[in-house]
Every structure is written in C-alpha cells, then in structure tokens.
Amino acid sequence: MAPTTETLTAERILEATEEVLRRYGPAKATVVDVARSLGVSHGSVYRHFRTKAVLREAVTRRWLDRTTEVLAGIAAGDGDPETRLRDWLAALFAAKRRKAGGDPELFATYRVLAGEAGEAVGEHIGELIGQLAVIIRAGVDTGVFTSADPATTAAAVFHATDRFHDPCHAREWELPEIQGEFEAVVHLVVRGLRAA
Amino acid sequence: MAPTTETLTAERILEATEEVLRRYGPAKATVVDVARSLGVSHGSVYRHFRTKAVLREAVTRRWLDRTTEVLAGIAAGDGDPETRLRDWLAALFAAKRRKAGGDPELFATYRVLAGEAGEAVGEHIGELIGQLAVIIRAGVDTGVFTSADPATTAAAVFHATDRFHDPCHAREWELPEIQGEFEAVVHLVVRGLRAA
DNA sequence: CAGCTGACAGATATTGAAATCTGTCAGCTG
DNA sequence: CAGCTGACAGATTTCAATATCTGTCAGCTG
Structure with missing residues (x-):
C-alpha cells in the first residue's frame, strides 16, 4: 500500500497494525494485511513480533x-x-x-x-x-x-x-x-x- | 420423545423448553425440538406462544x-x-x-x-x-x-x-x-x- | 368446533471444498 | 552478513449449495 524506503521498526509495524485493525476490524485484520500496508512481506513482520498474538497485545x-x-x-x-x-x-x-x-x-x-x-x-x-x-x-x-x-x-x-x-x-x-x-x-x- | 395424553399447557411447554435449552444450548434449541420433546407438532407450540422470542422470554x-x-x-x-x-x-x-x-x-x-x-x-x-x-x-x-x-x-x-x-x-x-x-x-x- | 397437524415460503444454519492465513526457514540481496 | 523474501505445511476462514427452522394457515380429527 505505502512502500517506503524507511527502515522497518516495531513502531512502524504497530502503527500500521492499528490502522489495519481500524479498517478491517479484529476478525479480518491479518498479519498479511499489515505487511501489505507496509509494502513488505509478512515474514518481515514476524522478525519483529514472534506471533500475531504478541503483535496484538503490543497494540493493546x-x-x-x-x-x-x-x-x-x-x-x-x-x-x-x-x-x-x-x-x-x-x-x-x-x-x-x-x-x-x-x-x-x-x-x-x-x-x-x-x-x-x-x-x-x-x-x-x-x-x-x-x-x-x-x-x-x-x-x-x-x-x-x-x-x-x-x-x-x-x-x-x-x-x-x-x-x-x-x-x-x-x-x-x-x-x-x-x-x-x-x-x-x-x-x-x-x-x-x-x-x- | 414423550407423547403424553395430558393437555398441552403453557406450563408444560415452558418446562420442555427449559429442558431443551439445557440439552442443546441457546444456539441449537429450536421450537421444533421443543415440540418433538412434547410429542406434538411445532404448530401447537405456536398456539401458546406467538413467537420463539416470546417463548424464550417467558423462560427467562x-x-x-x-x-x-x-x-x-x-x-x-x-x-x-x-x-x-x-x-x-x-x-x-x-x-x-x-x-x-x-x-x-x-x-x-x-x-x-x-x-x-x-x-x-x-x-x-x-x-x-x-x-x-x-x-x-x-x-x-x-x-x-x-x-x-x-x-x-x-x-x-x-x-x-x-x-x-x-x-x-x-x-x-x-x-x-x-x-x-x-x-x-x-x-x-x-x-x-x-x-x- | 376447539385444538392439532403438516405443507409451505422465506429466513437462517450447516457443511465441505476451495481459498487464505499463520508461522517457519532456506536462500537471495544490497 | 543483517535484513528481507517467498514457498511451504498445517490450521483457519470463506462461500455457496443444501438442509433446517420459523411462523402461517387451510383443513383434519375427536
């Protein structure tokens, strides 16, 4: 969605996750969506957050x-x-x-x-x-x-x-x-x- | 399930509904189940309770x-x-x-x-x-x-x-x-x- | 003829096959 | 070589066909 040259940080992932949650709701927001909105592969997200649950808890x-x-x-x-x-x-x-x-x-x-x-x-x-x-x-x-x-x-x-x-x-x-x-x-x- | 010769009363329907709710849970308990457990057709249940919602509210x-x-x-x-x-x-x-x-x-x-x-x-x-x-x-x-x-x-x-x-x-x-x-x-x- | 039945239309739920997602990892890239 | 990619296995979700349910009512039965 927004491919940036900026480094991929935990902070940026959290921001994107919040945005994805806001747009799709808790049931349909996926890690793939978050990665897509950051213009990276979902594997990169897993480099910063071990699981989807950990990512969500950080947002919470x-x-x-x-x-x-x-x-x-x-x-x-x-x-x-x-x-x-x-x-x-x-x-x-x-x-x-x-x-x-x-x-x-x-x-x-x-x-x-x-x-x-x-x-x-x-x-x-x-x-x-x-x-x-x-x-x-x-x-x-x-x-x-x-x-x-x-x-x-x-x-x-x-x-x-x-x-x-x-x-x-x-x-x-x-x-x-x-x-x-x-x-x-x-x-x-x-x-x-x-x-x- | 239990075909009786007794008259069909609101009371007996409520009792049966409670039993069906206990057995099947709120999502799967149907009016048809209640009628079956009383050995009558579901049309008879509707004679005593206008809708499923009314029946459930009475049980509540x-x-x-x-x-x-x-x-x-x-x-x-x-x-x-x-x-x-x-x-x-x-x-x-x-x-x-x-x-x-x-x-x-x-x-x-x-x-x-x-x-x-x-x-x-x-x-x-x-x-x-x-x-x-x-x-x-x-x-x-x-x-x-x-x-x-x-x-x-x-x-x-x-x-x-x-x-x-x-x-x-x-x-x-x-x-x-x-x-x-x-x-x-x-x-x-x-x-x-x-x-x- | 009072009370019950069972067929029916529209709404809702179930099911199973196909699509998508999660989490991993070997290898690519800058 | 640190960081990213994308293919993969198994788990989960989606979707459309199928089955069941709700509420009605004309007619049967005792």
Missing part, C-alpha cells in the same frame, strides 16, 4: 497506556484529595464513554483485543488502582479520609465504580439515567471514605 | 423470578437493617456464583437468553433495587442509615456491587481474591450508608 498495551497517562496527571495533582478523587473518577468515566460512543466500531475492536490480551489488562487495572491508592493515602494523611489499608480501599473504590469504566457495561453508558447513577455511586463511595 | 422470566423470591425473604426480614443488607448482598453474590460455577453451560445459556429478553431483565433489576430500598428505608427509620432518597441510594448500592452480581463479570467470580474484593466493597458501601 499502547492503547491502554494512553488512558493511564491522562489519569496519572490527575492522581499526581496537589489539590484536595476528595476533589481529586471525584475528578479522577469522572475523567475515567468520561474517557471511556467518549471512546465507546464516539467510535463504537473501534471500541468494539479494542474490546476484542483486550479479551485476548493475557497480562496487559490486569497490569493496566493494577496501575489504575495504584493511582487511586495515591489519592486515598493523600486523603488519609490530611485527615479527610479513613482507611485501614489504602491499597485494599483503592481496589474497592475501583470495583464499586466498575459499572462506569468496565467495557462490559459499555451499552449502558448510552442510557439517559447513567450520569445520575454515576453521581449516586460516587456520592456513596466518597461518604464511605470520609473520616468518621 | 421464570428463571429470574426464582432468584427474586429467595431474596425477597431476606429483604422482608425484621432484623437489624445493616445485617439484613449484608446478608442480602452476600446471598445475591453466593447465588450468582453458585449458578455460574456449578453449571457453566446452563449459566451461559441463560446469559444469552437474558441478552435477548427485552423488558424482563430491566424489570428484574427494578425489583431487586426495590428490595434494597425496603432495607435502606428500614435503616433510615431506625436511625442507623442516612439517605436523602432511599430509591436512588438503593440503585447506587446495587450498581456499586455490580461486579458481584452482573453476569458480565462471571469469569472474575472464579478468581481467588474475589471474596476479599466483595467484602471490601460491602465495607465501603455500608460505611457510606451509615448515619454521620
């Missing part, structure tokens, strides 16, 4: 990391912890909702990839819970939150809000009442964190 | 109602509301986990049916949230809980625990850490309900 990881970075900025902020927590949860929900609603096909594609990816998703969730733990610890330190074990509490906050970030609930994010439900859950969770 | 409703009944007993209890809430949530989670883990194929079958059913699932969820609202109102009345609007709060409690009852999370119910996660979320939610 990239995609997940983009979300992580944005939220890391909020978690590392220095404002009042309760506001930071609310902002973080709202940002996560908004990002997910935007992706799912804005380009449903691409979102569906990444949902399939995430289902295939072995470690990647678990690690991503671990990072997000780690960010929540930072916020909660900050709250405990300033005396606005209570928690015997911030890591466990962070996981609880993450799971209590699963409905608003786990892709398996994506269909429900279109419902008109979803924003109210989100606010009610956040209200309940924040109350549960407050120092007695 | 039956299945959902079995869960509702068990929990209604707990919700209507007269013990301390916090304990009642904990028991109710634990019973819901235990029931789901037992069904999903005990007979995964049957559970997968009902998951497909629930996905097809239009109103049925929404109504079922509405009933469960209604039961939670009863418990929360009891807690507000006795002064152990605080809630400006028990109906909204009940929905928030239900959604905060989605991870532990929504079938889309069924795979995670096998994880060893799930029980701890459940307890952490319940702890957080109960704290959020307590009167300040």
Whole structure:
C-alpha cells in the first residue's frame, strides 16, 4: 500500500497494525494485511513480533497506556484529595464513554483485543488502582479520609465504580439515567471514605 | 420423545423448553425440538406462544423470578437493617456464583437468553433495587442509615456491587481474591450508608 | 368446533471444498 | 552478513449449495 524506503521498526509495524485493525476490524485484520500496508512481506513482520498474538497485545498495551497517562496527571495533582478523587473518577468515566460512543466500531475492536490480551489488562487495572491508592493515602494523611489499608480501599473504590469504566457495561453508558447513577455511586463511595 | 395424553399447557411447554435449552444450548434449541420433546407438532407450540422470542422470554422470566423470591425473604426480614443488607448482598453474590460455577453451560445459556429478553431483565433489576430500598428505608427509620432518597441510594448500592452480581463479570467470580474484593466493597458501601 | 397437524415460503444454519492465513526457514540481496 | 523474501505445511476462514427452522394457515380429527 505505502512502500517506503524507511527502515522497518516495531513502531512502524504497530502503527500500521492499528490502522489495519481500524479498517478491517479484529476478525479480518491479518498479519498479511499489515505487511501489505507496509509494502513488505509478512515474514518481515514476524522478525519483529514472534506471533500475531504478541503483535496484538503490543497494540493493546499502547492503547491502554494512553488512558493511564491522562489519569496519572490527575492522581499526581496537589489539590484536595476528595476533589481529586471525584475528578479522577469522572475523567475515567468520561474517557471511556467518549471512546465507546464516539467510535463504537473501534471500541468494539479494542474490546476484542483486550479479551485476548493475557497480562496487559490486569497490569493496566493494577496501575489504575495504584493511582487511586495515591489519592486515598493523600486523603488519609490530611485527615479527610479513613482507611485501614489504602491499597485494599483503592481496589474497592475501583470495583464499586466498575459499572462506569468496565467495557462490559459499555451499552449502558448510552442510557439517559447513567450520569445520575454515576453521581449516586460516587456520592456513596466518597461518604464511605470520609473520616468518621 | 414423550407423547403424553395430558393437555398441552403453557406450563408444560415452558418446562420442555427449559429442558431443551439445557440439552442443546441457546444456539441449537429450536421450537421444533421443543415440540418433538412434547410429542406434538411445532404448530401447537405456536398456539401458546406467538413467537420463539416470546417463548424464550417467558423462560427467562421464570428463571429470574426464582432468584427474586429467595431474596425477597431476606429483604422482608425484621432484623437489624445493616445485617439484613449484608446478608442480602452476600446471598445475591453466593447465588450468582453458585449458578455460574456449578453449571457453566446452563449459566451461559441463560446469559444469552437474558441478552435477548427485552423488558424482563430491566424489570428484574427494578425489583431487586426495590428490595434494597425496603432495607435502606428500614435503616433510615431506625436511625442507623442516612439517605436523602432511599430509591436512588438503593440503585447506587446495587450498581456499586455490580461486579458481584452482573453476569458480565462471571469469569472474575472464579478468581481467588474475589471474596476479599466483595467484602471490601460491602465495607465501603455500608460505611457510606451509615448515619454521620 | 376447539385444538392439532403438516405443507409451505422465506429466513437462517450447516457443511465441505476451495481459498487464505499463520508461522517457519532456506536462500537471495544490497 | 543483517535484513528481507517467498514457498511451504498445517490450521483457519470463506462461500455457496443444501438442509433446517420459523411462523402461517387451510383443513383434519375427536
């Protein structure tokens, strides 16, 4: 498709793979398609990624990391912890909702990839819970939150809000009442964190 | 299969449909199979259920109602509301986990049916949230809980625990850490309900 | 005549042969 | 000689022919 003289790098292959996935979807995107779009033989792709699964997982990881970075900025902020927590949860929900609603096909594609990816998703969730733990610890330190074990509490906050970030609930994010439900859950969770 | 002299009733058709679904799964269970297992022609089945979709939804409703009944007993209890809430949530989670883990194929079958059913699932969820609202109102009345609007709060409690009852999370119910996660979320939610 | 049957039209699912893909590797090329 | 190619074996997917199913209804049966 686009025969270039440039060197074939892992980076260029990942870019091309993302493009092919966007165009053909997860079921029909093949390694041969990726090679074709780079103007090389598929054997060359296998030089950089041992298998198709490894290539796909690398694409998934990239995609997940983009979300992580944005939220890391909020978690590392220095404002009042309760506001930071609310902002973080709202940002996560908004990002997910935007992706799912804005380009449903691409979102569906990444949902399939995430289902295939072995470690990647678990690690991503671990990072997000780690960010929540930072916020909660900050709250405990300033005396606005209570928690015997911030890591466990962070996981609880993450799971209590699963409905608003786990892709398996994506269909429900279109419902008109979803924003109210989100606010009610956040209200309940924040109350549960407050120092007695 | 079992030609009986008994009258053909909606009840008997539902029973046979459940059996056929259990045996063949949701993809291969046909109206013809149901009729065959009752020893009648498929035209007779259509006399009681206008379409295959209506028949399947009726089966789904039956299945959902079995869960509702068990929990209604707990919700209507007269013990301390916090304990009642904990028991109710634990019973819901235990029931789901037992069904999903005990007979995964049957559970997968009902998951497909629930996905097809239009109103049925929404109504079922509405009933469960209604039961939670009863418990929360009891807690507000006795002064152990605080809630400006028990109906909204009940929905928030239900959604905060989605991870532990929504079938889309069924795979995670096998994880060893799930029980701890459940307890952490319940702890957080109960704290959020307590009167300040 | 109330309830059931079975043939039918259009929609959907199954099947198996042909096409394509994955992953490997010996050898070509710059 | 480092990096790429393209043919290959076995696995997977596609596609079109074939079979089955859904929903209807005129007519049979007890």
